[in-house]
Amino acid sequence: MLDEIDTRLLQALQRDAHLTAQQLGELLHLSPSQAGRRRQRLESAGYIQAYTARLDPKRLGLHVQGFVQVHLSTHGPEHSKSFARLVNTRPEITSAWTMTGDADYLLRVYCADLPALNTLIHEILLPHPAVARVHSQIVMDQLKSDGPLPT
Numbered sequence: 001m002l003d004e005i006d007t008r009l010l011q012a013l014q015r016d017a018h019l020t021a022q023q024l025g026e027l028l029h030l031s032p033s034q035a036g037r038r039r040q041r042l043e044s045a046g047y048i049q050a051y052t053a054r055l056d057p058k059r060l061g062l063h064v065q066g067f068v069q070v071h072l073s074t075h076g077p078e079h080s081k082s083f084a085r086l087v088n089t090r091p092e093i094t095s096a097w098t099m100t101g102d103a104d105y106l107l108r109v110y111c112a113d114l115p116a117l118n119t120l121i122h123e124i125l126l127p128h129p130a131v132a133r134v135h136s137q138i139v140m141d142q143l144k145s146d147g148p149l150p151t
Contacts, residue, residue, distance in 0.1 A: 002047070005030070007151045009038055010047060014148030017051045054145075062110040064117050065139040069103035072130045079130035086128055092120050103135070114138075 002010075005028055012019055012027050019027070021036035028035055042048050057065065072079065087096045087107065095108040111117040117136065125134055 002151075006038060006042060006047075009035070010042065010151050011148065013039070013048065014151075057110050061112050064111045064113055065142070066109050066111070066117055067137045067139070068107040068109055068121065068125065069099075069135040069137075070105040070107060070125060071102070071132045071134070072104045073132035074130045075104070076130075083128055083130050086124070090120070090124060092116070 021032040024035035025032040092109050093107050097106045099106050
């Protein structure tokens with residue numbers, strides 16, 4: 001069970017994962033050791049899954065962000081596992097979800113340019129035996145980055 005201090009600690013770490021125990025203690029009005037123990041408890045309990053760096057895709061040469069809806073023709077367990085293996089081997093696919101509704105999967109992709117996106121769709125995704133069709137949408141502008149989770 002999270003208390004109000006835990007919630008504030010999680011909010012602070014979502015804004016800046018580099019905060020030291022000293023800095024967290026100051027923000028939360030705790031001693032550094034108390035703040036550090038709370039952080040460790042939340043890590044051990046699985047509330048904090050990882051610490052990562054958010055990179056700028058454009059600086060890395062990834063100028064096209066898109067969402068690709070994938071519709072399967074066959075829904076057997078082996079086809080689903082095979083498609084999941086394909087998704088996990090492709091670095092351009094940064095996120096993947098199984099969906100309700102018309103599409104079976106939603107993929108978030110980053111590519112260098114439109115020809116690279118075309119290659120991903122026509123030479124990687126569509127040839128998969130379970131894939132019936134794909135529908136892609138190119139991001140024109142991102143109004144809000146993946147933000148912190150509400151706590």
